[in-house]
Amino acid sequence: MSESHAHAGEHGHAQPLSFWWKYVFSVDHKVIGIQYMITSFLFLLLGFAMMLLMRYQLATPQPGENFDPEHLGMVRGLIAWLFGEERMPYGFMAPEFYNQLGAMHGTIMIFLGVVPLGVAAFGNFVLPLQIGAEDMAFPRLNMASYWVYFVGGVVMLSSFLAPGGAAQSGWTSYAPLSVTAPPGQTIWLIAMVLIITSSLFGAINFIVTTLNLRAKGMSLGRMPVFCWAQFVTAVLLLLAFPVLEAGAILQLLDRVAGTSFFIPKDMIYGATVFPRAGGGNPLLWQHLFWFLAHPEVYVLLLPAFGIVSEIIATNTRKPLFGYKELVGSIVFIGVLSFVVWAHHMFLSGMRTSLANLFVTTTLIISVPSVAVLTCLLLSLRGARIRFTVPMLFALAFLPMFGIGGLTGLPLGFAPTDLHLHDTFYVIGHFHYVVAPGSLVALIGATYHWFPKMFGRKMNDTLGKIHFWGTVIPMNLIFFPMLIQGMWGMQRRLADPTLQWHNLPVQGWSTVILVGSVVMMAFQIPFLFNFFWSIWNGEKVGENPWEATTLEWACPSPPPHGNFAAPPEVHRGPYEYSVPGHQVDYWPQDEAA
Amino acid sequence: MSSQAHTATVATSTGIPHAKLGMWTFLASEVMLFGGLISSYVILRSGSPTMVIPPRTMMGVPLATLNTFVLISSSVTMVLALAAMKANELDKYMRYLAMTFGGGVIFLMIKAYEYNHKWHEGITISSNLFGSFYFTLTGLHALHVIGGMGIMAYLMWAGAKGHQSPTNYDRVEAGGLYWHFVDLVWVILFPILYLV
Numbered sequence: 135m136s137e138s139h140a141h142a143g144e145h146g147h148a149q150p151l152s153f154w155w156k157y158v159f160s161v162d163h164k165v166i167g168i169q170y171m172i173t174s175f176l177f178l179l180l181g182f183a184m185m186l187l188m189r190y191q192l193a194t195p196q197p198g199e200n201f202d203p204e205h206l207g208m209v210r211g212l213i214a215w216l217f218g219e220e221r222m223p224y225g226f227m228a229p230e231f232y233n234q235l236g237a238m239h240g241t242i243m244i245f246l247g248v249v250p251l252g253v254a255a256f257g258n259f260v261l262p263l264q265i266g267a268e269d270m271a272f273p274r275l276n277m278a279s280y281w282v283y284f285v286g287g288v289v290m291l292s293s294f295l296a297p298g299g300a301a302q303s304g305w306t307s308y309a310p311l312s313v314t315a316p317p318g319q320t321i322w323l324i325a326m327v328l329i330i331t332s333s334l335f336g337a338i339n340f341i342v343t344t345l346n347l348r349a350k351g352m353s354l355g356r357m358p359v360f361c362w363a364q365f366v367t368a369v370l371l372l373l374a375f376p377v378l379e380a381g382a383i384l385q386l387l388d389r390v391a392g393t394s395f396f397i398p399k400d401m402i403y404g405a406t407v408f409p410r411a412g413g414g415n416p417l418l419w420q421h422l423f424w425f426l427a428h429p430e431v432y433v434l435l436l437p438a439f440g441i442v443s444e445i446i447a448t449n450t451r452k453p454l455f456g457y458k459e460l461v462g463s464i465v466f467i468g469v470l471s472f473v474v475w476a477h478h479m480f481l482s483g484m485r486t487s488l489a490n491l492f493v494t495t496t497l498i499i500s501v502p503s504v505a506v507l508t509c510l511l512l513s514l515r516g517a518r519i520r521f522t523v524p525m526l527f528a529l530a531f532l533p534m535f536g537i538g539g540l541t542g543l544p545l546g547f548a549p550t551d552l553h554l555h556d557t558f559y560v561i562g563h564f565h566y567v568v569a570p571g572s573l574v575a576l577i578g579a580t581y582h583w584f585p586k587m588f589g590r591k592m593n594d595t596l597g598k599i600h601f602w603g604t605v606i607p608m609n610l611i612f613f614p615m616l617i618q619g620m621w622g623m624q625r626r627l628a629d630p631t632l633q634w635h636n637l638p639v640q641g642w643s644t645v646i647l648v649g650s651v652v653m654m655a656f657q658i659p660f661l662f663n664f665f666w667s668i669w670n671g672e673k674v675g676e677n678p679w680e681a682t683t684l685e686w687a688c689p690s691p692p693p694h695g696n697f698a699a700p701p702e703v704h705r706g707p708y709e710y711s712v713p714g715h716q717v718d719y720w721p722q723d724e725a726a
Numbered sequence: 727m728s729s730q731a732h733t734a735t736v737a738t739s740t741g742i743p744h745a746k747l748g749m750w751t752f753l754a755s756e757v758m759l760f761g762g763l764i765s766s767y768v769i770l771r772s773g774s775p776t777m778v779i780p781p782r783t784m785m786g787v788p789l790a791t792l793n794t795f796v797l798i799s800s801s802v803t804m805v806l807a808l809a810a811m812k813a814n815e816l817d818k819y820m821r822y823l824a825m826t827f828g829g830g831v832i833f834l835m836i837k838a839y840e841y842n843h844k845w846h847e848g849i850t851i852s853s854n855l856f857g858s859f860y861f862t863l864t865g866l867h868a869l870h871v872i873g874g875m876g877i878m879a880y881l882m883w884a885g886a887k888g889h890q891s892p893t894n895y896d897r898v899e900a901g902g903l904y905w906h907f908v909d910l911v912w913v914i915l916f917p918i919l920y921l922v
Binding site for chain 2 (some may be wrong): 239271272334337338339341344345346347348372373374375376377379380381383384387391392393394395399410411413414415418422425446
């Protein structure tokens with residue numbers, strides 16, 4: 135193996151590329167993957183910072199008894215000075231600004247943070263390596279995808295500068311409020327069209343690459359679970375996003391061209407009739423939006439399933455329990471995710487028979503999710519687990535995602551959902567899925583594939599500090615939300631204390647704030663570890679984890695073109711501890 | 727980038743060239759885009775109490791029928807262009823592509839005349855819900871026609887520069903798939919906007 139890699143540098147592009155072409159306008163899937171990774175980390179931090187501001191507001195929504203407008207104190211004074219009179223008078227958040235931060239937090243975290251990290255960053259870097267390809271099928275389209283995403287992100291942020299501020303109709307942008315909102319919403323829509331275009335480019339590329347560029351012997355049944363997860367995710371993006379694009383086009387026309395797709399006849403707005411022909415239906419937007427946004431939940435989740443499968447197989451040193459069941463469940467989730475969307479709309483006055491249909495599909499989709507979790511849990515059974523940093527994150531994913539999934543059941547039943555709809559319970563539920571679930575898996579993936587990306591390992595001690603400092607505060611943040619929600623505390627309120635029934639659970643907001651600040655503080659060791667290890671981490675060879683899949687069969691970091699010679703696959707992806715084999719792992723490309 | 731210019735020669739796992747598989751994948755998403763918009767139209771048309779449908783005489787059915795014929799004919803010339811490329815007859819290939827491109831030009835000219843006419847009759851994008859859907863759906867379709875003409879122009883440029891040969895006919899095929907799809911969208915839009 136290693137002799138052949140000596141020639142790897144001569145493969146592909148022989149002439150050296152300048153800095154700009156090598157690292158900025160690169161067509162190499164690995165560079166693009168890392169670009170995506172670093173950009174999405176920045177967006178995640180930004181979204182987190184916005185949330186810190188909001189949690190500060192929710193913990194202290196009203197001036198206390200000793201409040202002195204002349205002496206705001208350090209934190210409040212700084213915030214008031216930074217954001218100005220209009221947004222943060224005396225360091226207390228104006229409701230409009232709260233709505234802007236809420237809408238942008240959701241949009242940034244989902245469309246610019248977690249999806250690009252899970253799909254575009256790790257998918258781009260790992261998928262071609264795992265199937266034994268030189269690069270993606272359309273390298274230039276890949277580069278275009280990154281830059282369109284980047285421009286979309288910049289446009290999205292620029293909306294804060296628009297008159298009236300950024301979009302403030304929530305990440306869901308429900309009509310007709312979103313149609314009558316200030317110009318920031320138009321910028322949101324334009325940015326969304328860019329982001330959708332980018333993920334469309336990515337999805338086409340991932341699908342064609344997975345189908346067309348598999349190495350010799352890499353049949354679909356031998357693909358690692360991660361590749362399957364990415365493939366199904368790409369199909370979801372491909373088919374669900376255009377429907378939101380259609381909705382975005384209609385909403386954009388409603389805002390700029392005077393159409394009334396989502397404006398009912400004679401809608402009263404600001405004490406007068408809104409001057410439109412009318413006849414549209416606001417619920418149509420909800421359907422178009424959730425037709426995307428429910429599959430989108432699985433876009434956030436499926437890559438995490440794939441990542442955790444890889445990490446668990448590597449660190450338990452045994453084959454995954456139920457490879458076929460895992461893959462089958464992932465495909466089944468993908469199919470079913472298209473017929474559950476209206477469970478977000480039980481409160482919209484939907485016909486009971488229709489609601490029953492969506493209750494049924496929603497409960498059915500929990501079955502394959504549980505199957506995935508069960509397979510992963512059973513994979514741990516009887517294993518001599520290596521408690522590496524990525525494995526810690528993968529192990530944390532299982533119960534955390536479990537809480538996220540189980541708290542979803544009451545929302546899937548229409549009767550209980552009517553009470554819980556739009557409360558902090560919903561926030562707690564989906565954050566358990568996305569943050570302690572997906573995001574924890576994605577951080578694990580960063581530790582797991584870092585050696586492949588940079589040829590060095592991240593520091594273990596700092597990694598463990600980061601792990602405990604992330605997972606414990608996360609629960610302090612999200613578990614109290616479930617409690618507050620059950621008491622009826624609604625989301626999207628800049629000041630929940632205005633409602634009497636929220637007062638008994640208002641104290642939890644302080645716990646959440648403390649959890650958020652602590653968690654933010656514990657990201658510093660991670661960021662330091664990440665950038666320090668790129669240059670100073672412990673040097674590693676091509677297969678530091680002694681794993682079996684193909685990405686570990688090329689040098690770390692892989693050169694442009696990846697493999698010295700096209701790899702040939704001889705066996706399934708998780709041949710660990712095979713009886714009679716001299717070592718406890720049997721790489722896919724090793725000749726028998 | 728050298729590996730990309732000769733995609734036809736690259737062996738693929740499925741045996742389908744990248745360009746063709748990529749185009750089919752892209753068209754699947756296009757189906758969902760137009761599907762979302764057409765479903766919205768169908769739902770509001772059957773569900774909205776204030777959806778006023780203009781009488782057929784106002785819609786100019788004969789002209790739209792002619793336009794349908796033009797677009798279908800251009801699909802036929804596209805098929806012939808691909809056949810000519812496979813048979814390595816560059817002159818015929820260029821001629822048929824020019825005819826396809828011309829079909830797009832005629833379609834858009836008739837469309838422009840129709841738009842102008844309707845606007846003067848009071849069917850505008852904001853006049854009522856039908857007008858909004860009419861201009862949104864046909865407008866997005868017209869943008870796709872323009873995109874398709876861009877592809878034709880590129881394929882003709884490649885032919886003129888000698889970059890096009892039977893070895894990379896797959897991109898002509900992919901361009902053709904796109905053109906047929908745009909044609910198909912019109913074949914759906916025509917009856918649901920003009921006839922029913």
